[in-house]
Amino acid sequence: xxxxxxxxxxxxxxxxxxxxxxxxxxxxxxxxxxxxxxxxxxxxxxxxxxxxxxxxxxxxxxxxxxxxxxxxxxxxxxxxxxxxxxxxxxxxxxxxxxxxxxxxxxxxxxxxxxxxxxxxxxxxxxxxxxxxxxxxxxxxxxxxxx
Numbered sequence: 513x514x515x516x517x518x519x520x521x522x523x524x525x526x527x528x529x530x531x532x533x534x535x536x537x538x539x540x541x542x543x544x545x546x547x548x549x550x551x552x553x554x555x556x557x558x559x560x561x562x563x564x565x566x567x568x569x570x571x572x573x574x575x576x577x578x579x580x581x582x583x584x585x586x587x588x589x590x591x592x593x594x595x596x597x598x599x600x601x602x603x604x605x606x607x608x609x610x611x612x613x614x615x616x617x618x619x620x621x622x623x624x625x626x627x628x629x630x631x632x633x634x635x636x637x638x639x640x641x642x643x644x645x646x647x648x649x650x651x652x653x654x655x656x657x658x
Contacts, residue, residue, distance in 0.1 A: 521608035523547030523585040524570040529621035530563045537563030541593035549585040583608040603639040621645040
C-alpha cells in the first residue's frame with residue numbers, strides 16, 4: 513500500500529460490459545451507478561453503438577478504514593433506455609477491495625435487459641442482477657445440514 517492509498521476504500525469496482533435487449537446491442541442507453549457508504553456517490557455512462565460501456569472504480573477516502581469496523585457499501589446500477597428503467601445490479605459490498613464482486617478478476621459483464629433478475633452469491637454477499645460475468649458463485653447452502 514502506498515501513502516496515496518491510506519484510507520482508500522472501493523465502493524464499486526471498475527466495470528465494463530455490454531447492454532443488450534433481445535440479444536441485440538443497445539446504443540445510447542444511460543447507465544446510472546450509485547455507491548453509498550456514507551452518503552451516495554453517483555456517476556453515469558452511455559453505451560456506444562455496440563452497447564458497450566465502462567465505469568472506473570468508485571473510491572473514497574475514509575478514516576474509518578483504519579478503525580475496527582465492518583465495511584458496508586450499497587451498490588446499484590439502473591439502465592435508462594427507451595423511457596424505461598431497468599435495475600440491472602443491486603448489492604451490498606462488504607469488502608473494500610476492488611474486484612471483490614468477482615473474486616479479484618476484472619468485472620466484465622453482459623446484461624440482457626429482458627432477462628429475469630437473479631441472485632448470485634459471491635463470498636456470502638448476494639448480488640441481484642440481470643448480468644452475467646466470469647465469477648464462480650458460492651456453493652448453495654443446504655439448510656437441512658446446518
